Amino acid sequence: MGNLLYTVLVISGLGALLALLLFLVAKKFKVEEDPRIDEVEKKLPGANCGGCGFAGCRGMAEALVKEDDISSLYCPVGGGECMKLIAAYLGKVAAEKEPQVAVVRCAGSCENRPRTNVYDGATSCAVAASLYAGNTGCAFGCIGLGDCVAKCDFGALKMNPETGLPEVDEEKCTACGACVKACPKIVIELRKKAPKGRKIYVSCVNKDKGAVARKACKVACIGCGKCAKVCAHGAITVENNLAYIDYTKCKFCRKCVAECPTGAIVEFGFPARKPAAEVKPEAPKAAPAPEKVEAPKAEVNVEVKETAKTE
Amino acid sequence: MKTFPIGGIHPSDNKQYSKGAAIERFPLPKVVVIPLAQHIGAPAVACVAKGDKVLAGQVIGTAGGFVSSNIHSSVSGTVTAVDAKADAQGLMKPCVTIAVEGDEWVEGVDLSDTLIKNINLEAKDIVAKVTEMGIVGMGGATFPTHVKLSVPPGKKAECLIINAVECEPYLTADYRVMLEKGEELLVGARILAKAIGVDKIYIGVENNKPDAIAALKKLAATYVEIEVVPLKMRYPQGGEKQLIAAVTGRQVPSGGLPIDVGAVVQNVGTALAVYEAVMKNKPLVERVVTVTGSTLASPKNLLVRVGTPMSELIEYCGGLEGVGKVVAGGPMMGRAVSNIDAPVTKGTSGVLLIPTAESLRQKPDTCIRCAKCVEACPMGLEPYLLSKMSKKEMYDECESHNIADCIECGCCTFSCPAYLPLLDWLRIGKGEVMKRMRARAAAKK
Ligand code: SF4
Ligand code: SF4
Ligand code: SF4
Ligand code: SF4
Numbered sequence: 001m002g003n004l005l006y007t008v009l010v011i012s013g014l015g016a017l018l019a020l021l022l023f024l025v026a027k028k029f030k031v032e033e034d035p036r037i038d039e040v041e042k043k044l045p046g047a048n049c050g051g052c053g054f055a056g057c058r059g060m061a062e063a064l065v066k067e068d069d070i071s072s073l074y075c076p077v078g079g080g081e082c083m084k085l086i087a088a089y090l091g092k093v094a095a096e097k098e099p100q101v102a103v104v105r106c107a108g109s110c111e112n113r114p115r116t117n118v119y120d121g122a123t124s125c126a127v128a129a130s131l132y133a134g135n136t137g138c139a140f141g142c143i144g145l146g147d148c149v150a151k152c153d154f155g156a157l158k159m160n161p162e163t164g165l166p167e168v169d170e171e172k173c174t175a176c177g178a179c180v181k182a183c184p185k186i187v188i189e190l191r192k193k194a195p196k197g198r199k200i201y202v203s204c205v206n207k208d209k210g211a212v213a214r215k216a217c218k219v220a221c222i223g224c225g226k227c228a229k230v231c232a233h234g235a236i237t238v239e240n241n242l243a244y245i246d247y248t249k250c251k252f253c254r255k256c257v258a259e260c261p262t263g264a265i266v267e268f269g270f271p272a273r274k275p276a277a278e279v280k281p282e283a284p285k286a287a288p289a290p291e292k293v294e295a296p297k298a299e300v301n302v303e304v305k306e307t308a309k310t311e
Numbered sequence: 312m313k314t315f316p317i318g319g320i321h322p323s324d325n326k327q328y329s330k331g332a333a334i335e336r337f338p339l340p341k342v343v344v345i346p347l348a349q350h351i352g353a354p355a356v357a358c359v360a361k362g363d364k365v366l367a368g369q370v371i372g373t374a375g376g377f378v379s380s381n382i383h384s385s386v387s388g389t390v391t392a393v394d395a396k397a398d399a400q401g402l403m404k405p406c407v408t409i410a411v412e413g414d415e416w417v418e419g420v421d422l423s424d425t426l427i428k429n430i431n432l433e434a435k436d437i438v439a440k441v442t443e444m445g446i447v448g449m450g451g452a453t454f455p456t457h458v459k460l461s462v463p464p465g466k467k468a469e470c471l472i473i474n475a476v477e478c479e480p481y482l483t484a485d486y487r488v489m490l491e492k493g494e495e496l497l498v499g500a501r502i503l504a505k506a507i508g509v510d511k512i513y514i515g516v517e518n519n520k521p522d523a524i525a526a527l528k529k530l531a532a533t534y535v536e537i538e539v540v541p542l543k544m545r546y547p548q549g550g551e552k553q554l555i556a557a558v559t560g561r562q563v564p565s566g567g568l569p570i571d572v573g574a575v576v577q578n579v580g581t582a583l584a585v586y587e588a589v590m591k592n593k594p595l596v597e598r599v600v601t602v603t604g605s606t607l608a609s610p611k612n613l614l615v616r617v618g619t620p621m622s623e624l625i626e627y628c629g630g631l632e633g634v635g636k637v638v639a640g641g642p643m644m645g646r647a648v649s650n651i652d653a654p655v656t657k658g659t660s661g662v663l664l665i666p667t668a669e670s671l672r673q674k675p676d677t678c679i680r681c682a683k684c685v686e687a688c689p690m691g692l693e694p695y696l697l698s699k700m701s702k703k704e705m706y707d708e709c710e711s712h713n714i715a716d717c718i719e720c721g722c723c724t725f726s727c728p729a730y731l732p733l734l735d736w737l738r739i740g741k742g743e744v745m746k747r748m749r750a751r752a753a754a755k756k
Contacts, residue, residue, distance in 0.1 A: 116649070117649045118671070120671050120672045121672075121732055121735045122675075122732035122735035122736055124702075124735075124736075124739075126739055127732075127735045127736065127738070127739055130738060130739060130742065131400065131646070131647075131735075132400035132401055132402065132646075132647070132649050133397070133400055133401030133402045133649065134401065135649075139397075139401055139402060139403065208403075
């Protein structure tokens with residue numbers, strides 16, 4: 001019994017002594033850290049996605065506290081709100097950026113873009129892209145092996161097995177840009193996020209000459225320039241046989257969408273237009289209307305379906 | 312019998328299909344598409360325009376730098392386009408398209424079969440000739456030959472090794488050259504030796520070609536400096552570092568070059584091309600291509616003009632029936648072809664047709680840590696680990712585990728019982744690490 005008591009006393013005494021020692025050492029060598037870093041970190045979303053360019057939110061918080069000019073720092077996940085809050089807390093001026101959203105600029109589904117060969121290497125867009133032009137006639141478009149999906153920390157991207165293309169969930173996308181970096185074909189772009197999920201963009205990245213592009217994919221941009229001509233706001237430029245819509249200039253008039261002969265320009269989030277006379281907008285699953293021979297118009301039907309979903 | 316010290320595999324050599332077929336001249340195609348980048352390094356710059364008349368052997372693209380190579384027309388005719396055309400992988404590359412009209416050569420090219428043995432040119436003139444005639448390594452890597460012949464200051468070449476291993480299964484182009492053009496090959500080797508100033512030439516041949524060994528030994532008897540070295544069959548013996556180790560017993564250090572151990576390696580096809588360039592004034596515009604596969608009616612070894620579409624060769628040898636995959640080069644290091652209308656280039660050693668049943672890879676499983684890949688790697692790497700690191704983008708670790716040493720031989724993928732695409736991932740990591748190393752080297756300068 002005496003032995004046991006002795007042991008307990010010695011161990012507890014030793015414990016207390018070491019604790020005191022640790023306390024003193026911690027006191028003496030304490031690294032003075034700006035307490036504001038913790039506060040700022042709390043205000044950041046805590047996603048640790050790297051969208052800001054730092055390894056995690058802590059790194060960003062340190063930079064925000066340290067730098068005098070924080071206009072080059074931006075957390076896409078928290079967005080303008082969050083940046084304003086932090087700037088107010090730190091008494092600095094925050095960068096202002098429009099909210100953005102990831103957009104997949106390729107509509108080369110299995111139906112639109114016939115597969116010409118079978119790829120059986122490692123399941124990775126980066127690997128496939130390093131080996132060859134891809135399993136369709138289009139060397140520019142989405143490979144569909146989902147590198148972007150794997151990189152999205154927010155579950156905003158998923159592969160549509162029917163089209164073989166990734167799809168963005170606007171609600172979840174934080175515009176962190178991880179998918180943009182992951183895509184070896186530069187198919188994904190961050191574009192302005194408009195109310196009601198409205199979007200107009202050229203859903204194609206093919207820079208081949210028109211005939212080649214068209215042969216490879218029904219909905220390819222053939223670089224005809226009709227859209228650029230019809231745009232009253234000078235938002236469209238055609239370079240290397242490919243049209244691009246500058247979202248800072250686009251006024252959402254939708255003239256280009258109607259003009260594009262291949263249906264390469266797509267719109268989302270708009271009410272169905274009257275003159276287009278969709279025969280049965282209530283039954284979007286129906287086959288393309290009989291008078292429409294060209295497949296691209298079928299794509300319009302798909303858009304209508306999307307519209308119905310987002311609205 | 313000699314061979315390299317570590318790793319390696321023994322795939323069945325499958326040379327029986329085309330081995331007995333003597334080299335046959337492939338008829339001139341109607342149109343040739345000649346890529347301006349048929350070599351490692353900067354692409355050549357086109358010096359002809361649409362509508363120009365060209366002769367066979369005429370320069371149509373001038374080297375775009377030191378590590379680059381001249382491109383010559385392989386036919387006579389009219390240039391119909393200078394633009395981008397899809398290569399065998401479907402990627403657009405700058406090319407010169409020529410409609411063939413007859414077969415007229417530029418002046419000064421000796422097309423006869425007369426053997427010329429006396430080497431009159433000085434070393435630097437040989438290198439100049441090799442540069443002018445657009446000679447590149449013809450084993451598949453297509454490294455410009457004049458660069459290899461320009462021994463860097465401070466280094467000294469001690470021996471020339473002729474790579475007559477042809478360790479890739481199926482291919483028999485080099486083998487046929489050894490049997491049919493042995494004399495020219497030996498003279499070519501002596502020219503190369505003179506260019507780098509060495510008086511020892513080894514010719515490494517694997518023992519699955521006993522007749523080639525015998526034939527070369529007989530011819531080499533008249534030259535004291537040439538030694539034919541029979542090697543035990545094993546893949547990848549044709550890798551530069553493996554061949555040097557097999558023949559001389561010397562190890563090229565990690566990150567080093569063959570010249571660091573005094574060796575210069577040249578392929579059989581290259582030696583023949585050098586002979587023709589130096590002795591006959593003939594630029595590199597044609598090469599022997601093995602067209603083979605178990606489905607083909609008549610596999611052949613064809614002497615083909617550069618720029619001829621692969622599809623024509625396939626048609627000539629029996630067509631695509633029952634074929635699931637076409638490979639340019641051998642089955643180990645060759646590349647699958649997604650566009651069979653792509654042209655034969657200076658580096659096309661073979662066109663291999665794989666039957667449908669064998670064409671797809673097996674479904675990959677998880678790594679069972681059997682270390683078969685480690686055992687197979689001739690560079691002493693740990694492929695299972697490197698491929699994982701590369702997949703996880705751990706490039707610093709990739710670098711410290713010597714990913715840059717990988718010679719992309721594919722032994723690891725070949726041996727993996729879980730069918731993991733190890734090399735697919737390794738290549739990504741290697742590419743990234745090499746990029747970083749180059750950036751660092753540039754920053755230092
Ligand atoms: S979709 Fe792209 S930008 Fe949006 S959250 Fe996912 S990875 Fe980030
Ligand atoms: S968008 Fe890019 S990363 Fe995503 S599946 Fe397509 S090619 Fe791959
Ligand atoms: S491919 Fe690279 S890692 Fe694989 S066995 Fe060959 S050298 Fe080793
Ligand atoms: S051979 Fe395949 S299964 Fe075996 S250790 Fe290497 S990667 Fe793993």
